[in-house]
Amino acid sequence: MAAHGVTIALRVLHYVAPISVVIYFVLAKTVAACFLHQPSKRAGLGSRRYAAIGLLAGVLVTIVAQGTVYVLEATRDPQWSSSQDAAVYILANLLAYASLTVGIAENRKPIWHQYIGSWTVGLVMEVVLTALQPLAEPTRNRYAILCEVFHVLRTLLLLILTVAGCACALYDRQKLAHPKETEPLLPNGTNGHATKPAGYGAVTANGNGTVAHEADGDEEHDVDSDSEEPDRDKELKATQKKRLEESGSWLNYFKDFKIFIPMLWPYRNRFVQSCLGVVALVTLAQRFLNVLVPRQIGIITDQLTAGGGNGVVPWRALGFWMLFNTLSSSAGLSLIKSLAEIPVQQFSYKSIGSSAFRHIMALSMDFHNEKNSGELIRAVEQGQHLQGLLEFFLFEVGPMFTDLIIGFVYVYTLFDVYMTLILMGVGLAYIYIGAKTTTWSVKARRRFNNAWRNEAKVQNEAIANWATVSHFNRGSYEVQRYSKSIDDFNAAEWKYYIAYYIGGSAQSVVMLLGRLAAFSMAVYRVAQGRAPVGNFVTLTLYWRSIESPLMQVSWSVRRLSQMLTDSERLLQLMLTKPTVVSAPDAPEIMIKEGEVEFDHVDFAYDPRRPTLKDVSFTAKPGQTVALVGETGGGKSTIIKVLYRYYDIAGGSIRIDGQDIRNVNLDSLRDSFGMVPQDPALFNISLIENIRYARLDATDEEIVEACRAAAIHDKIESFPDKYKSTVGERGVKLSGGELQRVSIARAILRQPKIVLLDEATSMIDAETEALIQKAFKRLTAGRTTFIIAHRLSTIQHADQILVINDGxxxxxxxHEELIKRGGKYVALWSKQLSKDVEEVGQALEGVGPEQAVLDVGAGSSEGTAVEGGGSDER
Structure with a gap:
């Protein structure tokens, strides 16, 4: 009875021992990757690596030798056969320790605790197995004794590995804790060359382009980037790496990604949730169908084999096969899944796009002044690719690994554990070869991309600069340059595709060998009578369902990497916070009089250089305040901080006694009517552009505003009148027309406070006289701020502020400042002299008659040049 219990324990341990080693190593490697464990500085010593590889090679020799003993014994005695658990122990142990050996051989700086722990687990298991083996088989022949010897040798080798590994780890820890004075201050290598600093290479990209832990090797893999902007992708990878190192672990790194959860999961949309449920059910059903369809063929085969020739048709089994086959077709469950996925994808696409766009619109002026519009748009576009992230994890990655697990279990039920081992060996070899060949082809791929871009660059530059090429007669030279770029491209393409096709062929060979081995094993079992013919047919049909997820592993990892890169770009944007926001529960501003007070205001774009210094003034209700001074003095900044594009550093700005930082930002900006110096329009019709100021305005109100801004007659002269499109940013209009449209928008808005920033800088004198009348109507009873360089336009201002150096x-x-004879008078004198000089330059070199005619024409036609440009194009 005791011997029977020992035998059972021994059989269980035969399965558990190699599995325990593999599970520990996988878990340790996962933890090291998640928490960014770094190899020690002495981890890459060649003596340690080569010694470990040699000892592990010895372990592999004992495993192979023990397997050889089993084969020799079976050859000597045909009636004897090793138990299944012993054969599994040999094969699984061989696979486990071979993987550990390859891992150390490939990585120049391994994280040793992963391997030491695995050796320790293996040592414990071998000690128990060595002790139980003689108890389970009291009567032993020479083959049993040989197996025990190999067990003992393997135990000793693992003991040496474990003890030596622990000793080295303790020695390294002590050496790092108490460094010798002779050690260099900087972390230099033995040859005096600088090595990578601690943490360098912790996160990089493997051959599939995925972000991976680089602690197991000191060679940094290149990123296989197909992007049109490889430099930007490198920058993103560097940012990703830095943020990962700062977070300390992948778990903390992914915490920031929770910002995407509300965008991807339809919390309140019941319809989309229902669609997700349908997709989940269909995905689950497809997992069953992957097994049921080939299984049903096997059942039909067995029934036909058993009753062949008797005229009995297995209608029931055939009917089920037809049903399963119909459901698994593209017109069955796949169609339902595709239709249900559309609302899910559209929800994510809209949610991400609208959230990102809303965030961009809410960011402050300091962000928009520094932004790269193309990069910003690309971030949103690439971020919208995350719409498939939810489906990818739930309905692609999940089912892929589920299919693999089901495949391992199902082939075991069809035949035995040997078939499962074949499948596991094929899977590991396929994935390993795919990763390695992709890594080898990365540099070739990068050179291929660079050569491709260089060819296009040479071609485009030569064609675009044909005139320059022709001027210097360099046509033959450019042809030679282009021909050489094509040669470089062909060479790079050749090298890349050699690596690509060899890698693909190697994977195909592995898959072919696995298929042949599995089918041979199946035929052998059927011939032995240990499995029905239907199982062989089922396996041949089901094998495709096993190959498919294996082939998807590399693609899935690569796609996940691209999603992470795209999300990193969008994540940086979404984590950018506006510097100007409304205070929590801030009330709406109430403007009754329109008094604006600047009270000791300080502000700086850069803290090292103040822009506004102790600015104090009060604009009484209905007053017009003009801001004048030299360029860069701070005039526009006063308007910007009043509009609250920026928050001030000191003092306060109050409107009717309300600090603008304590009121709702939208209500504050709704109170202003702005006419900017450089107005921009949307590429839509004129009437829509003007209505943008007040969306509920009627056509009649728009026309009236245009009359007041002296632009109505001009618009009526256009072929399409108010329906005329203005081009991007209004490029179809002249500068004067743009400003008058902008003034019309301000008039239509009916603001409580008016802000005019060089509003008449590009308007001729005659039109300006008309607009000044419109301004009087616009500013009547409203507090108005005017920035002007042409001092003649602000003589009527109630208060003129001369700004200099903030x-x-x-x-x-105007009269008071003229009498004072200060800076204002100096500015006035300079401008008068400049105007006289420009008139003199215009008249110089023409005859008196022509001059009189030109001046007269300009006066009557209203086309006087103002500042080097006219109102008309």
């Missing part, structure tokens, strides 16, 4: 150096009316 400070108000003079203030008063």
């Amino acid at each position: 400070q108000i150096i003079e203030h008063g009316t």
